Amino acid sequence: MGRVAQAPAEDVITPPARTRARRGEGERLRDEILVAAARVLAESGSEQAMSIRAVADAAGVTPPSIYMHFADKTDLVYAVCERNFTELDAYVESQLAGVDDPSERLALRGRAYIGFGLDHAEQYRVLFMTTEFPEHYTPEKMSEMAGYQHLVDNVRECMHAGTIATDDPEVVSVGLWALVHGITSLLVSRPSFPWPPVDTLVDHVLATYASGLSRQ
Template identity: 45%
Template sequence: MTTRRRARSPRGAGEILAEEIIEAAGELLVEHGDDTGMSIRGVATRVGVTPPSIYLHFADKDALLDAVCARYFERLDDQLASATEGIDDPLERALQLGLAYVRFAVATPVLYRVAFGKPADAAHPSKVDQVLAASAYTRFVDTVTELADEGLFGRDDVNDVVLELWAAAHGIASLMLSKPGLGWGDDFQRAESMLKAVCLGRAVMSAHTDCGDPETARTWLATLRPRQHERQ
């Protein structure tokens, strides 16, 4: 384990120390593969302070984990912003948001698992929930709202569509992490295909409300196949 020798902090350096504690805790999480190997004592040793110094900033291990995961999702928001920069088409933007989410999760498997490993408390939102609500979730809502304005969805369906898109991205990411050998294709090809199916399938269901019935959907799709053959 790496130990940092730390000189006495200057007055007013509490915020700097808190950042070092969060960084050290994140490093230990990645090194151990989960949060069981991360302890307050271990973080204190990594930073070069005593355990009581940690408790001045974080009430307990859970509070520290919450701060680490909140910082993780701040980085996710940066990735989402970068992935959608300059994309004016909201449908393409929705797809790229989902793909960026999946890519980020696959690139940071330990922190991703830890971040979603504890149940949320709706009555007392954690720092993680607050960061997601103010960043990544807002990006999805804004983009899906634009799609609703174009008529792909009803305005009343925005929250439902956001949840479905997020659930799809989360499910894909989780499956890619647990079953990497399933044949996901180069450059996340399978993930992209699945996210397209969610976005476009939801739009079709909104435009053709009867398609919620399997037999009606099958009949409607059959009318499209001759046109596809004609174009080919």
């Protein structure tokens, strides 16, 4: 029985003071700001507690430097989350390396998703558990993200292999995403609830859902 994959915790390192970025270094400065903002967001415990001043101090820049790259704090927070979503996809895919069976890959995908969400709880909460979302994050853009497309492709592979009954792969994929998101969001938002062991819970829910899909 598989175990929930956990992402390695990142070391908290105080960055050295930096000099003003030279011409042509705008992208590097933006990346440094995102790294600092991700660290501050995780340390502060909520997006409300995170401030532009704190991010500027962590990045070794002035607040106006941040506004040169991000319209406001909301824009910065969601840029951090988009980066984290990319890291989530990279992490999940890394857990599938060397696994050829599509059904096993799908189960591992769910466990890795939950494990990563628990290890990055605040970023996960901001990305998936808030009603405030910038206008440029359209449903179309969300559905085009690599992580979602990888899930749909995996579901199609299972259908072609006959381990999942043929159906609309988009519907099945959204159902699976809703399933693992539900587990993750409950564990993140209600950590004090007397949950059964996470591995036991995840194994049971995923196995039950997979059994239902195979009998359709």
